[in-house]
Amino acid sequence: KAGVTQTPRYLIKTRGQQVTLSCSPISGHRSVSWYQQTPGQGLQFLFEYFSETQRNKGNFPGRFSGRQFSNSRSEMNVSTLELGDSALYLCASSFAGLSAAEAFFGQGTRLTVV
């Protein structure tokens, strides 16, 4: 079965712009989590969506938001981009989000803010 798919794979944006990233989970998975990966901070949890509802949230400013659609696909939006938002953004999907061991990761979207 197809794995977790993230689009686009690469993005270059200018400071102050906004960006939307997409994550298509494995078929049948209803939970999607987002992480930011940077060399300095490592992997940090952004938020988790389950059945179109945000179920868990990390410690990121309100410029970072997300949503989930009825087909479980999720989008993440970052508004008013800052240079420090340059990172690899990973999403992970799981069937019910009850255990981290169920989670499968996508290949990520590399965002560069210039």
Next chain:
Amino acid sequence: AQRVTQPEKLLSVFKGAPVELKCNYSYSGSPELFWYVQYSRQRLQLLLRHISRESIKGFTADLNKGETSFHLKKPFAQEEDSAMYYCALSSPTSGSRLTFGEGTQLTVNP
């Protein structure tokens, strides 16, 4: 607050040598501990979890609650083990949310 610490950012060993990647955690409860691996240009994938007590690709990890550690070990490193390794923690109430350490880049030299 939960926290995972991997003290070594870089670790270099020779093929056939034993390797140990250190992981310490802080959490006031009974967490679930994991090791994830990210090979070059590949996606992050689960290597092993403490509950299963499996040996995957020759790697083992034992949860030491007294020392709050979950070190990853392999008796004889192989070149294909070169990768970034992340220790991660999940709490019983956080579902699939993972708290990651900063990672250790392992290089196995021929």
